Amino acid sequence: xxxxxxxxxxxxxxxxxxxxxxxxxxxxxxxxxxxxxxxxxxxxxxxxxxxxxxxxxxxxxxxxxxxxxxxxxxxxxxxxxxxxxxxxxxxxxxxxxxxxxxxxxxxxxxxxxxxxxxxxxxxxxxxxxxxxxxxxxxxxxxxxxxxxxxxxxxxxxxxxxxxxxxxxxxxxxxxxxxxxxxxxxxxxxxxxxxxxxxxxxxxxxxxxxxxxxxxxxxxxxxxxxxxxxxxxxxxxxxxxxxxxxxxxxxxxxxxxxxxxxxxxxxxxxxxxxxxxxxxxxxxxxxxxxxxxxxxxxxxxxxxxxxxxxxxxxxxxxxxxxxxxxxxxxxxxxxxxxxxxxxxxxxxxxxxxxxxxxxxxxxxxxxxxxxxxxxxxxxxxxxxxxxxxxxxxxxxxxxxxxxxxxxxxxxxxxxxxxxxxxxxxxxxxxxxxxxxxxxxxxxxxxxxxxxxxxxxxxxxxxxx
Amino acid sequence: xxxxxxxxxxxxxxxxxxxxxxxxxxxxxxxxxxxxxxxxxxxxxxxxxxxxxxxxxxxxxxxxxxxxxxxxxxxxxxxxxxxxxxxxxxxxxxxxxxxxxxxxxxxxxxxxxxxxxxxxxxxxxxxxxxxxxxxxxxxxxxxxxxxxxxxxxxxxxxxxxxxxxxxxxxxxxxxxxxxxxxxxxxxxxxxxxxxxxxxxxxxxxxxxxxxxxxxxxxxxxxxxxxxxxxxxxxxxxxxxxxxxxxxxxxxxxxxxxxxxxxxxxxxxxxxxxxxxxxxxxxxxxxxxxxxxxxxxxxxxxxxxxxxxxxxxxxxxxxxxxxxxxxxxxxxxxxxxxxxxxxxxxxxxxxxx
Numbered sequence: 081x082x083x084x085x086x087x088x089x090x091x092x093x094x095x096x097x098x099x100x101x102x103x104x105x106x107x108x109x110x111x112x113x114x115x116x117x118x119x120x121x122x123x124x125x126x127x128x129x130x131x132x133x134x135x136x137x138x139x140x141x142x143x144x145x146x147x148x149x150x151x152x153x154x155x156x157x158x159x160x161x162x163x164x165x166x167x168x169x170x171x172x173x174x175x176x177x178x179x180x181x182x183x184x185x186x187x188x189x190x191x192x193x194x195x196x197x198x199x200x201x202x203x204x205x206x207x208x209x210x211x212x213x214x215x216x217x218x219x220x221x222x223x224x225x226x227x228x229x230x231x232x233x234x235x236x237x238x239x240x241x242x243x244x245x246x247x248x249x250x251x252x253x254x255x256x257x258x259x260x261x262x263x264x265x266x267x268x269x270x271x272x273x274x275x276x277x278x279x280x281x282x283x284x285x286x287x288x289x290x291x292x293x294x295x296x297x298x299x300x301x302x303x304x305x306x307x308x309x310x311x312x313x314x315x316x317x318x319x320x321x322x323x324x325x326x327x328x329x330x331x332x333x334x335x336x337x338x339x340x341x342x343x344x345x346x347x348x349x350x351x352x353x354x355x356x357x358x359x360x361x362x363x364x365x366x367x368x369x370x371x372x373x374x375x376x377x378x379x380x381x382x383x384x385x386x387x388x389x390x391x392x393x394x395x396x397x398x399x400x401x402x403x404x405x406x407x408x409x410x411x412x413x414x415x416x417x418x419x420x421x422x423x424x425x426x427x428x429x430x431x432x433x434x435x436x437x438x439x440x441x442x443x444x445x446x447x448x449x450x451x452x453x454x455x456x457x458x459x460x461x462x463x464x465x466x467x468x469x470x471x472x473x474x475x476x477x478x479x480x481x482x483x484x485x486x487x488x489x490x491x492x493x494x495x496x497x498x499x500x501x502x503x504x505x506x507x508x509x510x511x512x513x514x515x516x517x518x519x520x521x522x523x524x525x526x527x528x529x530x531x532x533x534x535x536x537x538x539x540x541x542x543x
Numbered sequence: 544x545x546x547x548x549x550x551x552x553x554x555x556x557x558x559x560x561x562x563x564x565x566x567x568x569x570x571x572x573x574x575x576x577x578x579x580x581x582x583x584x585x586x587x588x589x590x591x592x593x594x595x596x597x598x599x600x601x602x603x604x605x606x607x608x609x610x611x612x613x614x615x616x617x618x619x620x621x622x623x624x625x626x627x628x629x630x631x632x633x634x635x636x637x638x639x640x641x642x643x644x645x646x647x648x649x650x651x652x653x654x655x656x657x658x659x660x661x662x663x664x665x666x667x668x669x670x671x672x673x674x675x676x677x678x679x680x681x682x683x684x685x686x687x688x689x690x691x692x693x694x695x696x697x698x699x700x701x702x703x704x705x706x707x708x709x710x711x712x713x714x715x716x717x718x719x720x721x722x723x724x725x726x727x728x729x730x731x732x733x734x735x736x737x738x739x740x741x742x743x744x745x746x747x748x749x750x751x752x753x754x755x756x757x758x759x760x761x762x763x764x765x766x767x768x769x770x771x772x773x774x775x776x777x778x779x780x781x782x783x784x785x786x787x788x789x790x791x792x793x794x795x796x797x798x799x800x801x802x803x804x805x806x807x808x809x810x811x812x813x814x815x816x817x818x819x820x821x822x823x824x825x826x827x828x829x830x831x832x833x834x835x836x837x838x839x840x841x842x843x844x845x846x847x848x849x850x851x852x853x854x855x856x857x858x859x860x861x862x863x864x865x866x867x868x869x870x871x872x873x874x875x876x877x878x879x880x881x882x883x884x885x886x887x888x889x890x891x892x893x894x895x
Contacts, residue, residue, distance in 0.1 A: 148644035151597065152637040158607055159629055162622025166691070169622075173615020174839045178847055181608035184601060185854045190861075193598035197865050200594035204868050244840075247615075253846045491623035493692040502630050509634065513641065520648050 091499040092164040092490045095506065097472070099156050101465050102510050106150035106517075108464055111225055111270060112277025113143045114218040118211075119304065125211050135301050138524075139281060144199065145520050149513055151192075156506070164499065168479055168489035175241050175250045176231050179257075183227035191220030225273070226266050233262035235480050236471070237330035248483065261330055264323045271316040272467070275427055276460045278309035282434060283457035284525045286450040293527035295444055306438055309431035317424055321378055327474075328379040328387070331481055333397070334474035335379050336390045337408045338417035340365070343389035350374035353418075358411040363391075401482075408476040412469065419466040423459045430456045546844040547834050550613040551821070553851065555814035557609055558677075559807045561602035562715070564862075566806050567799075568596040570719010572639065572666030573712070575659050578723075578738050584731045585659065589643070590873045591726040596643065598862055612847055616690055616837040617821040624684060624692025624822075625676055628699055632672040639665025667712050674711030677810075678704040681757065681817045683764050683825030690822075690832050698825075703760055710753040714783070714809070717746035718802040721786070724795035728872045736790075739798070743787035750805060751780045754812055761816030765823050772816045779808030 117140050124132035158180070161169050169177075194217040201210050234241075240255030241248045250256065285302035288294055328335045335341075339351060342363040349370035357365030376385040390407055397406035430453060437443040444450075479486040571592050579585040611618040622629060638661040646658035682703050685694040720739035727735050754776040761767040786801035817823070821837050824830035838844070 144644060145648070148641050151600075152640040155604070155636050155640075156633055158604060158611075159622060159633060162611065162618045163626055163629055164623070166619035166623035169611065169619035170615050173611055173618065174843045177608065177612030177615055177618070177839070178843055181605065181612040181847060182850050184605035184608040185850065185858070188604055189598065189601045189858050192601045193595075193858075193862055193865050196594040196597055197868060200590075201868060204871075249840045250843045250846070253842075491619075491626075491691075492689075493620075493623050494626050498626050501627070505630060505634070509637065513637070516641075516645065520645065524648070 088494070088496040088499055089487050089490050091496060091503055092494075093486065095164060095499060095503045096160060097469075098503070098510070099153065099160060099506055100472075101468060102514070103150065103153040103157055104464060104468060105461055106146050106153065107225075108269070108273040108276040108460070109146050109280060110143070110150050111221055111273030112275065113139060113146070113280060114214075114221055114277075115274070116277045116281055116304065116308065117143050118214045118218050120301070121211050121214060125207055131297050131300055134297060139284075139301070141524050142280070142284075142521060145517065145524065147195070149517050152513075153510070163502075164491055164494060165479070165489050166491035166493070168484065170247065171484050171489070172234075172248055172480060175238075175248050175256065176234055178250065178253070179227040179231040179234075183224050183231075187220050187224035187227060189220075191217050191224060194220060222270060225269060226262075229265045229269055230257060230259065230262045232471075233259050233265050236265075236475060237261035237326075238480060238483055243483070248480070261326050264319070264326045268316070268319050268323050271312055271319060272460065272464055274308060274312045275316060276464070278305040278312065278431070279427065279457050279460050281305040282309060282431075283454045286453035287525070288527040289444040290447065290450045290454070291527040299444065302434075302443065303438060306431060306435045310428075310435050313424070313428035313431045317428060320421070320424060324378050325381055331475065332388050333390070333393050333406060333408065334413070334470075336388060336393055337410050337413040337474055338470060339375055339379075339387070340410050340414045341375070341387055341389050342391055344386065344392045345389065346376070346386035347373045347384050348375035348379070348387045350378060351414075354414075358414065360407075404477070406477060408474050413474045416466040416469040416473070420463050420470060423463040423466070427456065427459050427463070430459070546841060546848060547613075547838040549848065550609070550838065550844055551814070551818065551834050554606060554609055554613065555810055557602055557606035558814075559810045561599070561606055562673075562711075562806045562810060563803050564599035564602060565596065566670075566715045567719045567722035568592045568599055569666040569670050569715045570717065570721075571723060572662045572719070573670075573716045574719060574723070574735075574738055575663045578734050579731060580734075582655075585655075587727060587731055587873045588723065589646070589662075591723060593643065594869045595862075595865060598865065600640075609847070613839050613844060614821060614834075614837040615839060617832055620686065620690055620692055620822060620832060621676075621680070624686075624694070625679070625699060627696045628672055628676060632669060632676075635665040635668035635672065638662075639669065667716075670711040670715045671708040674708035675699060675704045677813055678707030678757075680822050681765055681813060682760055683823035683831075685826035686822065686824035686830040686832065688827075688830055690830065690836070693826060703756055706749070706756065707753055710749045710809075713742065713746045714750045714802070714805065717742040717786070718799070718806060721790070721795060721799040721802050725799055726872055728874055732872075736793075736795070739790050739795070743790045747783045747787045750783045750809070754779050754809065757812050757816055764825070765816060765820060766828070767816055772812060775808045775811035775815055779805050779812060782808055 117136055120132050120139065121136040123129070124136055194213045197205070197213040198210065198217055201213055205213065234256060237259060238248070239259045239261075240250060240252035242251050243249070281301055282305040285298040285305065288298045289302075324335065339348075340354065340357050341348065342357075349372045351365070352369040352371060354365040354368035356362055357368070373383045375387055377383045379385060379387045390410070394406055398404065433449060434443065434453060437446050437449055475481055477485050477487065479489045571588055575585065575588055579588055607618070610621075642658040642662040642665065646655055646662070649655070676699075679699055682701060684692060684698055687693040717739065720735055720742055723735040724732065724739055758769065758772050758776050761772045762769065782801045782805040786798045786805060789795075789798035789801060818834070820831045820833045822832040824832075
C-alpha cells in the first residue's frame with residue numbers, strides 16, 4: 081500500500097471519529113432527557129401540580145435545543161459510510177444496511193413526527209393525547225438506539241451471515257437482531273443515556289440552588305434526577321462489567337489491549353494504573369498498581385478465569401489471517417478503558433452522595449456538593465467518549481471484526497485531498513455549532529438574571 | 544413481483560415522498576426572505592411547517608438507508624462519487640435543521656436574520672444539489688469497470704444536470720407557495736398568492752422543459768425507448784400546467800394537489816428513464832450499474848419487504864394524522880405557549 085493511500089485511510093478514520101464522537105455528545109442526552117421530561121409531564125398530568133408543568137417546559141427547551149443538533153449530525157453519519165467507506169458499504173450493505181433502513185422507517189420517523197406533535201400540540205391536543213405524543217417520541221428514540229447498536233455490534237461481533245463472492249450476506253435476521261453483543265451494548269448505551277439525562281438535570285438544579293433561585297421548584301427535579309441516578313449509575317457499573325465478558329469472547333484482542341495484558345494469565349490481576357508497558361518493546365510496566373484476580377472476574381465472570389495475552393492472540397491471528405499487526409493502539413485502549421470506568425464510579429458516587437444529602441435535607445446548602453454536581457455534568461460526556469474510543473479503536477485493525485480490514489475499506493474514488501477538505505469542513509462547522517449550542521443551552525439553563533439590555537426572549541417550546 | 548424491482552420502485556416512492564412533503568418545506572424556506580414583511584409573518588411561515596418538517600425530512604433518511612440496504616453498490620458508488628456535492632449538501636442540511644430550533648432562541652434581529660437566511664439558502668441549496676445529483680444518475684457519470692466513480696467534481700455539471708437543479712428549486716418554490724396559500728391568512732395570504740402567481744409560469748416552463756429533456760436523455764444516453772418514459776413526463780407536464788391554471792383561477796387547494804402530483808411525476812420520469820440501470824456510466828456504457836448488479840440478496844430484500852409492508856402504512860396513518868392536527872391556518876399571533884421563563888427577570892418570583 082502506498083503511503084498516500086494510508087493517509088487517506090487515516091484521514092477518513094479521523095473524520096469518522098470526529099463526526100461520530102460529536103454526534104454522540106448529543107444523542108445520549110436526547111435518549112436520557114426525553115424520558116425524564118416525559119416523567120415530569122406525567123406527574124403534572126396526574127397531580128395537576130403547576131411546578132411540574134414549569135419543569136417540563138424548562139427542561140423540554142433544553143431537550144429540544146440539544147435534539148436539533150443531534151438530528152443534523154446524524155445525517156452526516158448516514159452519508160459518511162457511503163462517502164468515505166464505499167468498499168465497506170458494498171461489503172456489509174446486505175447485512176448492515178438493513179438495521180439502518182429499519183431504524184429510519186420504524187424508529188426515527190416515529191420520533192420525529194411525534195416530537196413535532198408534542199412541540200406544537202400543547203393547545204391542539206387533549207392533555208392526555210399530548211402527553212402520549214412525548215412518550216411515543218421517547219419510544220421512537222429508544223428503538224432507534226436499538227437498531228443503530230444492532231448495526232454497530234455486527235461490526236464488533238458478526239453473526240447471521242455468510243461470505244459469498246467477497247461480500248457479507250444475511251442468513252438470519254433473528255441472529256442479527258438477537259446478537260448477544262448488541263443486547264448488552266444496548267442496555268449499556270441506554271443506561272448511559274439516562275445518566276446523561278440525570279447528570280444534566282441534577283447539575284442544572286444544583287446551579288439554581290447555588291444562586292438560591294427557585295429552590296422549591298428545582299428541589300422536585302433534583303429529587304427525580306437522584307431517584308433515577310442512584311440505581312442507574314450503580315446498574316451501569318454491573319452492566320459495563322458484564323459487557324466486558326461479551327467483549328472477551330468476541331474480541332479477545334480488545335480486552336487484552338484494554339488491560340495491556342501481554343501474556344496469557346490465570347488468574348489475572350487488574351491494573352488500576354501503570355507507567356510504561358504499552359508497546360511490544362516495553363512489555364513490563366515500570367510501575368503498576370494491581371488488584372489481584374479482578375481482571376479474571378471482569379473478563380470471564382470467574383475469579384480464576386484465564387485471559388489471553390496480546391502476544392498469544394497476535395500469533396493466533398497471524399496464523400489465521402496471515403502476516404500483519406493485529407493489535408490496536410495499546411496505550412489509547414488501556415487509558416480509554418480506565419477513564420470510562422473511573423468516571424463511571426465517580427458518577428455513582430456523585431449520585432449516592434447527592435441522594436444522602438437530599439435524604440438529610442442538606443442538599444441545597446452543601447455548596448461543595450452543588451459545585452461538584454455542576455462540574456459533574458461533564459462526566460458522562462467524558463465517559464461516553466472514552467467508551468466509544470475503546471469500542472471502535474479497540475476493534476482495529478479491523479473495520480468488521482475478523483472479516484474486513486479498515487485499511488482496505490475506504491473509498492477508492494475519493495482522493496486524500498477531498499477527505500482533508502471535508503475533515504476541515506466538519507471540524508470548523510462542528511466547532512461553530514458546538515459553541516452556539518453551548519451558549520444557547522447555558523442561556524436557557526442559567527439561574528441568574530441576564531444584564532438589562534440583552535434581555536432574553538421568553539423561551540418558547542419551538543422547533 | 545421480483546423483489547429487486549419492488550425495491551427499485553419503493554426507493555422511487557421514498558424519493559417521491561421526500562420531495563412531495565419536504566419539497567414544500569423547501570419552498571416555504573426559499574420564500575422566507577421575500578414574502579413576509581413583519582416578524583409575526585415570518586413566525587407564521589416558520590410555524591406553517593414547524594410541526595411537520597422533521598417528519599418530512601426522515602423520508603430522506605429512509606430513502607438513503609433503503610438504498611444502502613437494498614442496493615449497497617448503488618449507495619456506495621453514488622455517495623463516494625458525488626463526494627464534494629454531498630459535502631455541500633450536508634452543509635445545507637445541517638444549517639437548515641438547526642435554523643428551525645435556534646432562530647427563535649434570541650430576539651436579536653441580526654441573529655434571527657442569520658437563521659432565516661440559513662433556512663432559505665439551505666432549502667434552495669438542498670433542492671439544487673439533489674436536482675443535480677439525481678439527474679446525474681440518468682445523464683451518466685464516468686464509472687470504471689468495478690463500478691467505482693472515475694471522475695472529478697466538474698463531471699457532475701452539464702447543461703442538463705444544472706438545468707435539473709434549477710428546475711427543482713423553481714418547482715419546489717412554487718409547490719411551497721401553493722402550500723402556504725392553504726395555511727396562511729390576511730395580508731400574508733394575499734402576498735403568498737401573488738408569489739404563487741409570479742412563480743407559476745416560470746416553474747411550469749422549466750418543469751416542462753426538464754421533463755422533455757429527461758425523456759431525450761433517457762433515449763439518448765440510457766438506451767431507452769420513448770415509451771414508457773414519456774407517460775409520467777406527460778402526466779407531470781399536464782399536472783404542472785394545470786397547477787398554474789388553477790393558481791390563476793384561485794383554486795389553491797387543487798393547485799397544491801397538482802404541484803404535488805407534478806413532483807411525484809418528475810421523480811417517476813427520472814426513475815422510469817433510469818431503469819433497469821441505477822447509475823449510467825458515461826465513459827463506457829457497459830460499466831453502468833444496474834438493478835440486479837447493485838441489489839442485495841433475496842433474503843435481505845425479503846426481510847426488508849416484510850418490515851416495509853407493516854411499517855409504511857402505519858407511517859402514512861400517523862403522518863396524515865399530524866397534518867390533520869395542524870390543519871388550521873397559521874396567523875402568526877397565536878403561537879406556542881411560552882416555555883417556563885425561569886431565566887428572565889422575575890420580579891418577586893417565589894424563591895425560598
